[in-house]
Amino acid sequence: MTLHDGDLKTRIRFERKTVARDPLGGAGKPQWSEVVSVWAKVTNNLAATTEAVAAGADRYREQVRIDIRSREVDPQWRIVLRGRHFDIKSIALSNDRSELAIIAIAGVSDG
Structure with a gap:
């Protein structure tokens, strides 16, 4: 996989989940608090999503592939994409x- 600057079109x-103390x-x-915001290449036509839609499923879990420049990413974090929350399932x-x-x-989770 080779990412070109023009491929990174989606922010x-x-x-990460944090626990804040109350005022007392x-x-x-x-x-949830922001760790970092990055540009990414997002592909949402993965087999799981496509098969669910093709089978006529009313409800399905959207699965996306997100390609970014190398950086530290914790699998416990989540991704916010166009206002929707995505749980990280794998990082390669x-x-x-x-x-x-x-x-x-x-x-997947309650976000």
């Missing part, structure tokens, strides 16, 4: 270690 945001110092509710580093391919699925 995505990585978020007690335990707070978990919340290219042979030359310059790019990452991420498989992510929408609608």
